[in-house]
Amino acid sequence: MLTFLYHTPVGRCFLKVLTKPALSNVVGRFLDLPVSRPLIPGFIRKNQLDLSDYRLEDWPCFNDFFTRRLKDGVRPVDQNPEHLIAPCDGLLTAYPVDRQAVFSIKDSSYTVYDLLRSRGLAEAFLGGTCLIFRLTPSHYHRYCYPDSGKKSENRFLPGILHTVQPVATEACPVYRQNSREYTVLRTEHFGDMVMMEVGAMLVGRICNEHPGRMPVLRGQEKGRFEFGGSTIILLLQKGTVEIREDILAATERNEEFPIRLGEPVGSKPKR
Structure with missing residues (x-):
């Protein structure tokens, strides 16, 4: 799909619409709504996500799931000042x-x-x-x-x-x-x-x-x-x-x- 969009004349016409911030804003508002919750299981399967590092919660919408937080201690920060x-x-x-x-x-x-x-x-x-x-x-x-x-x-x-x-x-x-x-x-x-x-x-x-x-x-x-x-x-x-x-x-x-x-x-x- 991305090859079609970026490397064909017809795809580049669609690209002019898809890259507009207004479209992203509409999608973002939808993903903030509870109606977006059913998208979560399919997204996990499609991207083969390993959720073992994350806090498992009852996410109210897709964006809350997408910005999910890590469990404490799973990303230790190197504190060496060098x-x-x-x-x-x-x-x-x-x-x-x-x-x-x-x-x-x-x-x-x-x-x-x-x-x-x-x-x-x-x-x-x-x-x-x-x-x-x-x-x-x-x-x-x-x-x-x-x-x-x-x-x-x-x-x-x-x-x-x-x-x-x-x-x-x-x-x-x-x-x-x-x-x-x-x-x-x-x-x-x-x-x-x-x-x-x-x-x-x-x-x-x-x-x-x-x-x-x-x-x-x-x-x-x-x-x-x-x-x-x-x-x-x-x-x-x-x-x-x-x-x-x-x-x-x-x-x-x-x-x-x-x-x-x-x-x-x-x-x-x-x-």
Whole structure:
């Protein structure tokens, strides 16, 4: 189906409707209603979900099920201050940002300015690293802060809503077209970083808990995505983090590296 939508003329006509935020908003409102509860068993079967890590509850609607919470202790957060942790469950790739603040994903090139729409902020990440965590419908859809520090106010960038599956990222520049929201984190151990949440098809709502400036803690919940898969992007400044070799090697092979919230993805460079 996605191949039809992204790689045929007729499919691209349908895509213009499917990527509109208005459609995602309608779907989201339906999934908030008790009438959506019968969708839960079929979704579990289709995605072969293992619910053993989750608190089993009488979810009143599909979105409450989709944003279900983990049992205590199943995602221990690495508290070593030398380690940068994953802010979410997902499939991770790591890309270098060159001196022109450009990085390439599949056949699409991006500039940091494309993502942030702030030239001054983009310049802070010249020569740094871009980490992309892609969440599928089967992943845990809540996310946390990757280090303690202070956050800026959130900035929302409106856009359309492509799927974030590889068939789409290979066909168009998804991450600079999709609706997204970001904050700048002034962290205690890894300098300034940008944490960005990217919406996806039928994911009209990025629900962040802290809209204003405030101190935050490593592992503290930052927010959640409602129905669908989506993406978190971390932009790291040059020389602040050494990414794990196995993650870099997977990206070189054009593979995504499975990671869980709280696990280390890199460490402070040795002096």
